[in-house]
Amino acid sequence: MDPQLIELENAIEEAEIAKRAFVKENPNGAGDKNERMRLYTNVEMSRKALREYKKLNPHLL
Structure with missing residues (x-):
């Protein structure tokens, strides 16, 4: 698998974890x-960057 894709x-997972932690602390x-x-x-x-990468590199999917 492509290292940049990974x-x-x-990056998406880390951003979502940080967001969830903040929301949990501040309901x-x-x-x-x-x-x-x-x-x-x-x-x-982060999601947008992944979509753009997939659009520019369809051969990797």
């Missing part, structure tokens, strides 16, 4: 809103 998938929208938005944006950017 790296992108791992119902509590906590720093900027940090919450940064974590959610990080997850979305």
Whole structure:
């Protein structure tokens, strides 16, 4: 398997773990809103990077 593909998938997992930990510590929208938005944006950017990589490298899938 392609190392960059694995790296992108791992980045998504790590971003989701960080987001879940923050949400668990700050339920119902509590906590720093900027940090919450940064974590959610990080997850979305990681997913976008993986989609772009797959689109540019369909031969690897």
